[in-house]
Amino acid sequence: MFIPFITRTEDQTTKYLLRRKGGGGGGGHGGGGGGHASSGGKASAKGSAKSTTSSSAKTSPVITSGGKTMKTTSSGTGGSTKSVIPANQPFAGREVGGGTRNQIYGTSTYGSGYPGIAGRGVQGRGFPFLFYPVVFSAPIGAGGYYLYREEEYGKADNTSRPGGPLRQVSFSSSNSTFHIVSDNTTVTWLQTAVNSSCHSLNTFTVSSILPYNSSETPYPKPEEAIQYYRASSVVLTLDGYNNTAALGSDETALPSPVLPTVDTELLNCINQTIGTTVPLVSAAVSAQNFAPSFLFVLVILIALVS
Secondary structure: EEEOOOOOOOOOOOOOOOOOOOOOOOOOOOOOOOOOOOOOOHHHHEEOOOOOOOOOOEEEEEEEOOEEEEEEEEEEEEEEEOHHHHHHOOOOOOOOOOOOOHOEEOOOOOOOOOOOOOOOOOOOOOEEOOOOOOOOOOOOOOOOHHHHHHHHHHOOOOOOOOOOOEEEEEEEEOEEEEEEEEEEEHHHHHHHHHHHHOOOOOOEEEEEEEOOOOOOOOOOOOHHEEEEEEOOOEEEEEEEOOOHHHHHOOOOOOOOOOOOOOOOOHHHHHHHHHHHHHOOOOOHHHOOOHHHHHHHHHHHHHHHHO
């Protein structure tokens, strides 16, 4: 997973955000391929960030995608059943499902994190993890048309988005503020998971969950993105980072470097926690459609009463 950190711009072998142990490869083009598995930072010195998998918190709320209502889980491996969205649903004809947890890591490029797909942008793509990609609002005169797909996926407040409208939560240490932007279901889960997993390793504050709109200040902008996950449906940003390469049209341009003073210990813990606990739909539950099940039960009750 690419991240333009402390290393020199000509060093292509070490400029990757550390993935969780057992993490998968990055999809998309972000100035380099592959990555190096490591737990990194203080989390490595004390073991890895602890997993939040209590029996009462393993299952997240349901989402609706492709006309089906499904449960998400923070402890599953993904691999939801592949299918094609039917004709009477939004994005009819596109493929959904199949993405696994070891495929969620992208790069710092919007459009990364799609298994087996490289290149910028999310236009016309399927939904391997069932969630829609995050969207950004285009400021006046902004470049990088590939970044702005509200016309395709709806605005940030789109209530039909799987998991609900886009939300954000921030995590601030003495010298760095990171934001997670994703749907409401995902952000709500990750706020708790990061707080639980990382507080024993780092000192930081956690914000309340707020609506997200990149056209408003001081909400995170696409040029502040340092890592995308789960087919670009989750993004981690860093306040003050200004990746001008993200706003241009040159796909070969390297991202701007990040100052070495960034809190890498907190960064690595957040990154590991997203990798191990971000909600996914697993194969066992992806085929469920709760509306027909409810109707089936209702028919039986009516038959018994009559």
